[in-house]
Amino acid sequence: MIEYLAETGSTSADxxxxxxxxxxxxxxxxxxxxxxxxxxxxxxxxxxxxxxNFMGSTVxxxxxxxxxxxxxxxxxxxxxxxxxxxxxxxxxxxxLKWPNDLMIGTAxxxxxxxxxxxxxxxxxxxxxxxxxxxxxxxxxxxxxxxDRDAFAADLARQFDIELDRWRSFGFAPIVQRWLAAAHxxxxxxxxxxxxxxxxxxxxxxxxxDGTLLLRLAxxxxxxxxxxxxxxxxxx
Numbered sequence: 001m002i003e004y005l006a007e008t009g010s011t012s013a014d015x016x017x018x019x020x021x022x023x024x025x026x027x028x029x030x031x032x033x034x035x036x037x038x039x040x041x042x043x044x045x046x047x048x049x050x051x052x053n054f055m056g057s058t059v060x061x062x063x064x065x066x067x068x069x070x071x072x073x074x075x076x077x078x079x080x081x082x083x084x085x086x087x088x089x090x091x092x093x094x095x096l097k098w099p100n101d102l103m104i105g106t107a108x109x110x111x112x113x114x115x116x117x118x119x120x121x122x123x124x125x126x127x128x129x130x131x132x133x134x135x136x137x138x139x140x141x142x143x144x145x146x147d148r149d150a151f152a153a154d155l156a157r158q159f160d161i162e163l164d165r166w167r168s169f170g171f172a173p174i175v176q177r178w179l180a181a182a183h184x185x186x187x188x189x190x191x192x193x194x195x196x197x198x199x200x201x202x203x204x205x206x207x208x209d210g211t212l213l214l215r216l217a218x219x220x221x222x223x224x225x226x227x228x229x230x231x232x233x234x235x
Contacts, residue, residue, distance in 0.1 A: 001029045002056075002152050009038035011057035012115060012124035019117055025059045027163070030156050032056035032148075052130030052146035054155070060163065062119040067171040069121050071210045073100045074178045075166045076112050076123050079159040081181055084109065084127065086154075087145040096182045098203075098212045098229055102127075103183070106231050107141035125155070138230070172208065179205060188232035189214060191224050199224075200232065 008014055011031040018025050033055050062069055077096050084094050084102060095103050100112035110127040130146035145151075166174055185203055191214060192198030204213035204221050212224035 001026070002149075002156055003029065003031050004149075005031065005033045007035045007037065008033045010036055010124075011055060012113065012122050013038070015057050015059055015122050016115065016117060019059070019120060019122075027060055028058070028156065028160060030056050030058045030152060032152050050128070050131035050133070050142075052148055053142075054125065054127040054129050054148055054151055056152060056155075057122055057124045058156070058159065060121045060123065062121075063167070065167075067166060068209065069116065070114075071166070071171050071174065072121055072123065073112060073114055074174055074206075074210055075162050076100075076114075076125065076159060077102065078174065078177060078181065079155060079162040080110055080112065080125060080127065082158045082162075083151060083155040084143065087129075087143050087147075087151070089144075096178060097231070098182070098206060099210070101229075103231070104141045105139075107132075107139035109141050109143070127151070171210065175206060175208065175210065182206075183231065190230050190232055191227040193228060198230075199227075 011033050014031055015025055036055050060069070060072060077100055080102055081094055081096060088094060092104055094109060097103050101108055102110040110125065113124040115122045128140060128142040129148055129151060130142060130144065132140035132142040183203060185205060187203040188200070189203050190198040190200045199214065199222065201214040201216045201222065204215040206212055207223060212229065214222045214224050216222055
């Protein structure tokens with residue numbers, strides 16, 4: 001259930017428009033574009049749409065008994081990681097960074113953006129398969145594996161698996177698996193929004209509801225619900 005477009009503004013915006021218009025978008029349906037002219041990341045940042053990269057979106061509809069929809073950021077992170085791992089060069093390792101980035105070393109490989117619409121969540125995913133942008137404020141990396149259509153099929157399949165696990169077994173196992181795939185406890189981090197003085201500390205894990213735990217130099221553990229998180233070494 002993968003629908004391909006040659007060009008669009010944003011696959012997530014397209015799915016949102018369909019839902020607002022009363023169309024039924026089934027779970028498992030992915031909208032994937034060769035090129036996005038208005039793709040966005042966190043804080044409204046432009047998303048790089050290099051040829052051969054993956055740019056796609058899907059939707060999840062809340063069902064009775066589902067875990068909190070905000071936890072889907074970690075669920076899709078695990079799915080993207082599984083799809084990426086088979087394409088990594090020998091010796092490379094991909095790590096998850098809270099809440100929704102995939103990193104190789106200190107460089108960003110992929111990003112995820114969730115948008116809530118009533119009882120549904122639109123999930124947008126961007127992965128640097130073929131090329132990575134040059135950015136002034138952060139490192140980026142690409143897989144040099146431009147098999148976009150095969151990657152899309154792998155990701156759709158893996159997300160179905162992770163979504164079923166999330167619904168069948170709850171969020172607690174997701175937290176444990178996410179922690180095992182994240183950068184190590186004690187990794188130095190900074191957290192803050194643009195224009196703010198960032199809060200610095202070390203990674204102390206995530207809570208049962210998926211929020212970030214940041215240990216400050218004072219020994220206090222701060223619960224972080226939102227923010228732009230960076231590895232100290234890549235700033």
